[in-house]
Amino acid sequence: MKVGGPGAQWGDAVAITLRPIPAAFVSEAPDVGGVVAEHGDFLWKTLQRCGVRESDVADVLQEVLIVVHRKLPSYDAARPMPPWLFGICLRVATAHRRRAWVRRERPVEHAPEDPSRPAPMDPEEAASRAQARARLARVLDAMDPDQRALLVMFEIEGMACDDIAAIVGAPVGTVWSRLHAARRQFEAALARLHARESRGAR
Amino acid sequence: MSEPRRWREDGGASPEVRDLLAAARAPGGMSPADRARATRHAARLAAAPAGWFAWSGAAKALAASLATAALVATARVVTPASPAPPAAPRTAPPARPSARPAAPSPGPVAAPAPLPGAAAPPTVWVAPTVLRVESPRTPTTPRTRRAPPPGAGALAPTPAPPGATPPAAMAPPRDESLAAEAALLAQAQRSLERDPAASLDLLEAHAGFARPRLAEERELLAVLALQRLGRGEAMRARGEAMLARWPSGAAAQRVRRLLGPTSPP
Numbered sequence: 328m329k330v331g332g333p334g335a336q337w338g339d340a341v342a343i344t345l346r347p348i349p350a351a352f353v354s355e356a357p358d359v360g361g362v363v364a365e366h367g368d369f370l371w372k373t374l375q376r377c378g379v380r381e382s383d384v385a386d387v388l389q390e391v392l393i394v395v396h397r398k399l400p401s402y403d404a405a406r407p408m409p410p411w412l413f414g415i416c417l418r419v420a421t422a423h424r425r426r427a428w429v430r431r432e433r434p435v436e437h438a439p440e441d442p443s444r445p446a447p448m449d450p451e452e453a454a455s456r457a458q459a460r461a462r463l464a465r466v467l468d469a470m471d472p473d474q475r476a477l478l479v480m481f482e483i484e485g486m487a488c489d490d491i492a493a494i495v496g497a498p499v500g501t502v503w504s505r506l507h508a509a510r511r512q513f514e515a516a517l518a519r520l521h522a523r524e525s526r527g528a529r
Numbered sequence: 530m531s532e533p534r535r536w537r538e539d540g541g542a543s544p545e546v547r548d549l550l551a552a553a554r555a556p557g558g559m560s561p562a563d564r565a566r567a568t569r570h571a572a573r574l575a576a577a578p579a580g581w582f583a584w585s586g587a588a589k590a591l592a593a594s595l596a597t598a599a600l601v602a603t604a605r606v607v608t609p610a611s612p613a614p615p616a617a618p619r620t621a622p623p624a625r626p627s628a629r630p631a632a633p634s635p636g637p638v639a640a641p642a643p644l645p646g647a648a649a650p651p652t653v654w655v656a657p658t659v660l661r662v663e664s665p666r667t668p669t670t671p672r673t674r675r676a677p678p679p680g681a682g683a684l685a686p687t688p689a690p691p692g693a694t695p696p697a698a699m700a701p702p703r704d705e706s707l708a709a710e711a712a713l714l715a716q717a718q719r720s721l722e723r724d725p726a727a728s729l730d731l732l733e734a735h736a737g738f739a740r741p742r743l744a745e746e747r748e749l750l751a752v753l754a755l756q757r758l759g760r761g762e763a764m765r766a767r768g769e770a771m772l773a774r775w776p777s778g779a780a781a782q783r784v785r786r787l788l789g790p791t792s793p794p
Contacts, residue, residue, distance in 0.1 A: 459552035
């Protein structure tokens with residue numbers, strides 16, 4: 328089931344937040360420095376959820392901050408800020424991913440290793456994990472950024488639906504139905520990857 | 530609504546999907562260095578009026594200018610210069626690979642530059658911080674310096690051009706103020722995504738400036754426009770020329786990334 332109609336964006340859904348707003352998400356209208364101080368980590372993660380590679384996040388965040396700075400005067404401080412920021416991140420990340428050179432010149436051959444995580448003892452296991460991450464990145468890259476973000480938050484980060492709803496500014500039921508749509512999109516992208524791989528193998 | 534189960538646990542996922550999701554890493558947070566950089570960027574933005582220079586390249590250029598204590602310029606409109614400060618060695622950029630239009634010959638005007646707002650307190654607001662300045666092609670560069678804005682206090686003072694401007698120097702025949710340059714580039718930046726060809730035309734117009742002070746920023750935009758037009762060869766040529774001219778310029782890193790691993794060091 329598709330909720331919100333064709334072309335609906337998460338950022339558009341801000342107005343239909345139905346649940347009470349967590350106090351931590353409400354703040355006075357800050358300047359852009361305040362946004363970084365309070366929501367920097369959120370922006371950083373959100374851009375990755377929307378498909379910006381780790382190596383590009385710093386650059387894309389600069390673009391986000393410029394947009395935030397430009398739009399802050401029209402931001403309604405009575406509304407929670409995360410959905411507003413989420414909408415901006417989504418649009419900037421989408422534009423970033425559309426740029427030809429991002430699509431063309433950044434094939435995902437391997438996912439970067441995570442130095443903060445202890446390496447598995449077995450090198451074979453390490454290799455297969457790295458391979459799985461690379462495949463996962465390919466599948467996620469084929470998804471729409473908004474669905475991808477949702478899938479990452481729920482399935483990979485294990486966030487609660489309520490928290491996701493507060494971030495995207497949509498009712499929990501909408502989140503849930505979009506999550507199902509995101510799973511179908513994930514499966515379709517995986518099937519396309521299989522098809523490409525079997526063509527390449529021949 | 531009760532919390533739905535994760536895909537990996539609800540039996541609906543294929544074994545492969547489960548494996549892929551199990552291998553995933555959650556997005557990492559911001560490192561302290563990233564946070565510090567974003568905070569600096571935000572401070573620069575907050576110091577600027579909304580809508581100014583809506584492109585990250587310029588912001589990065591400004592950041593790098595701060596870091597390298599490059600030539601400080603300022604940026605109001607061109608005003609009659611005060612008597613020339615003592616000449617100091619100038620950190621001129623390396624030789625330019627491309628021919629550029631000659632500076633227009635000074636007109637016979639002897640009066641101080643009659644630009645609007647020139648004498649008034651900064652009515653024409655320009656860059657909130659430091660901009661790279663081109664070395665002048667002629668020894669008569671009318672230019673007024675202003676104290677760096679707050680936040681730029683640690684900068685080295687601007688070296689004076691050798692034999693700098695007599696007070697009677699003329700104004701350029703057209704508006705070649707930094708504000709005009711910046712406005713032109715901002716316009717080119719705005720049309721970059723929608724219409725890169727129009728963007729290139731605007732950049733060509735900027736190339737006609739006699740003494741452009743935002744030439745590096747212009748070239749970065751040109752490289753980006755050529756990239757969006759899919760003109761890979763032209764983009765590479767222009768990017769390499771840019772790296773030759775400003776090898777440690779503010780945009781050099783970005784251009785190297787764009788050109789890929791074979792770009793000049």
